[in-house]
Amino acid sequence: MSLKSFVRELREMKDGIGSISKRGEEGSRHWRNRTMSHIAPDQEPSPLELIQQGRWANLPPELLLDIIRRVEESETSWPARAVVVFCASVCRSWRAITKEIIRTPEQCGRLTFPISLKQPGPRESPFQCFIRRDRATSTYLLYFGLVPSEDEKDKLLLAAKRVRRAAGTDFIISLAADDFSRASSTYVGKLRSNFLGTKFSIYDSQPPCDPAARQNSRSSRRFRSKQVSPRVPACNYSVGTISYELNVLRTRGPRRMQCIMQTIPVSSIQEGGTAPTPTSFTYSIDDHLSSIFDSMRKDSAKDFGSKIQSEPAVRCLDESLVLKNKAPRWHEQLQCWCLNFRGRVTVASVKNFQLVAAVDQSHNVSVEEQEKVILQFGKIGKDIFTMDYHYPLSAFQAFAICLSSFDTKPACE
Incomplete structure (x- = not known):
């Protein structure tokens, strides 16, 4: 049987999976629809869900x-890479082997499961994406690809919706473009700004995988009763902050920003360094509650200790990675500030920026790593922006940083 015939039969078989029960039918349809619109959820099936075991489930493990x-290996890009997701949705044995084969974006340079959006990008060639802004609905859609296609069947990675509050603005980030509820399994995090729009905090729906970073990340312990579900995130963990420099004197120049990535150590960009790489989404309420209670016990211990002596500062095992915007040069003929975006940005905008690592000589980071653009963002058309990100940032972190550029900043311009 040829590979194309196998894939075609696999698709037909996938259409019949889950027809045993109504719940299985709804889950199968949800998987197929979300596979075409965005990356399918990386969730283990519940023991209560019945999965049809067809003839393909009895194949020898070696075969x-x-x-x-x-x-x-044959399906390297989307939408053809959806076949790999179909393989993982056949049955438990297929899913286990597929997850064993799939490597992280840093290793293979590909995006497959949704957890890839929380993992660091490739070290060499960046992931090239674009953001489509919808002013009417205040939504921002992150797609994988160079530029928007004519048929509008681009690969949706993440979506965000801006929600204005009295004290600032929230950008709710989700896996789906039509579900921005924090009580949904598609919720992955949020970006929150202060009143002036000069400082932002990035919150992740799951705790950092690095124990040192988890100790220094602040979690929000507020959750609604409807969020207490085995597959619903109940917390927000602070994983980064973004600060824009005030421009009180209204001097000529672009925005100046600085990003502190609390969960990424500066040693990750050194030779032989690694960045924290989560392996799966945490949807267990037990994990969230245990982390909440641990944090509450630590806070109580600190409060009790503060009555005896001054509270010690929280220490990290390693310093956090700091990113700063690359300084542009003034072009005398064009009378504007310019940066080399290598053809990825075509429209001048105050939102355009490039981020590089802000390190000193004590960190023993090569000059090449210091000058490498980790994240660049810029405008290419009306409500269309490009976003290219490198290791050690993930798609979620890069998208959150770019969303901060859309917020109004009268005090910075």
């Missing part, structure tokens, strides 16, 4: 491993 490896 199955070879088949899925060939499919993974």
